[in-house]
Amino acid sequence: MDNDATYEQIFSESIPKSETIIFESLLPKYRKLKAIEWGIFFGILLIGAIAAYIFIDEIPSWIFILFISLYVLTLNFVYLSIYRGFRHKGFAIREKDVHYKTGWITRSITTVPMSRIQHMKVQQSAIEKLMNLAKLNIYTAGDSSNDMTIRGISFEKAQQLKALLSGKIEENDQD
């Protein structure tokens, strides 16, 4: 590259490297939570489809068979992504920023500097409550695509993270 000099100048060595971040993985029962949530969805879908096939005479068998094969395919895909994708999920908190990685086929890592956090929320659905899981929503200014949700952590951990991060926000403000 011709502009190697500027390249070095812009990306100096003293900048902390994000490649060295060690991500903390989510609780293994997060897989179970997802499996249950999707199980409910697929269960209702299947019951609905069978009921429709039995009670509505106009539906030809080939449509039903087509539906069932698509159903099996997506079901497989969803469960594969829950279990295979799990090891690509995780979060990390450095001194001044929060990271969350996710995805199986398309993987992504989102980073929010603590000084840019607007507010946070700990949320729990009914199933999550039963399993003692929670999620922490971290909001930044502007679009919702900038927001981060750390899933698959215990309720205590979520509270703890929230306290930790909000403490750091105040620290930043005092500077």
Added chain:
Amino acid sequence: MTKIDFSIPQRKDVLGVILSIGFFLRKSFEAFWAFFAYLLLNSQLDIFTDYKTYIVFFIIIVMIAIHSYLSWRYFYFYIKDDEFVIEKGYLKKSITTLPLEKIISVNTNQKLLHQLLGVVEVKVDSAGTDNKEVSISAVKRKFAMALEEALSYASKSSIEDKEEAEVDRNCEEIISLSPSNLLKIGIARNHIYGLMLLLVFGNQIYYQIKDFFDDEIDKVLSETAYTLEHASLMIWVSVIIFIVIGAIIISFVRTFLAYYDFKFLKVNKVFLLQSGLLKRKKITVPFSRVQAYQQSANPLQRLLKIKTVRLIQASSGNVTKDAEKVLIPGCENVQTDRIKSAIFSKKLDAGLVIKPHWALRNRLFFEKCFLLPLLVIPAFLYPWFWVLTFIYLVCILLLSHYEYKRREYRIDNTLLHVRSGGIVHANSFIEHYKVQAVRISQSYFQRRRNTASLHLGLAGVEVSLSYIPYETAVKIKDFLLHEVINTKKDWI
């Protein structure tokens, strides 16, 4: 300037009552005009000679008036404990509070009815995902200015601006549009949009009329269809020319309505935008509130050497309404340079130029294939559609190649520039410290080629550096995070 104490609850102007009655009447007319036309034209129903009709109308008007009066009476706003509070509602009370430090903009707006009554509408927008925006529909202009001052005085960043404002009150005009400028902008507008508007509008009118004048419409339509079926090429050509001229006229009218007497000024550290004929809008944009600078030019605009500049402001939710966008049409290079130099502390250096991976071209090509089924499916019935398919494929192939060639990312110590677009050339500039969140994403194909896409989330816009080498993406990400964390400047 008149001093108004905003710590005691204030009401809107009394004229607000008339205003809301007026708006209600206008809305109901828009919704039911075809119904009224039907009543008027249908001679069998002589409801206009019946006194009961007038009584019904009178009762409706009185009820609206009472509603408007009560709404006005119970609408208060005041500043208390560094919060701007709005109380409203007589049946269901609601109280909205906006912390003063989170208020990002105070804009005034004037629709035709406002202009007639000599009042303005004040819109207050605050940051954050809470999506809070309040509007005070009718106050006198002087009152609005005092309110604007009271609100911005309290917020931290504006105090500095104010102090400097005392020192020198220099006001510099960046651009003002004369009718000949407007003509130029009108010519270079996207006429396809005008065409769509024509179709949508025509369709709406058609359905409204159809509900009441079914028989007449059917007769006219079948006659038209008959003429068109037996028409010569001449008639077809003239119909098309007629539609095209209609679209162009719509473009001109829209331009004149939106940008009549357009002024974009620089007053100390604030931009001031004023424009509009029937609906006059006025937006103040402190330099520090600008999150991103975008400029675009379609082929016609490039021919006339003009560009449209858009300044992205931090806002709650997505700004979709034209009225709230900071759009500066018809800028020439001199003016774009002046706007840029006002917002950014320095010019973009040579910096590091990053070209995307060629896989981006394939991606752009596949994105454009979505229209393909519309051509391929009829092709099994009408073979000449295969020719169209072929032409379409060649066109989008060339276009994606051109788009890929144009795509370029440039970064230096303070600024990032993204050059993109095919038919419409687009350029975005952002300052590093305005970034809110950074996301690196890699699809399966990107991992195989060791490329990645870097998405930078800003308040109000997302800027993406697609298909750049993975290592570069990580380096830029680390660098940007470092800049954001260590900056002394406020992003807002």
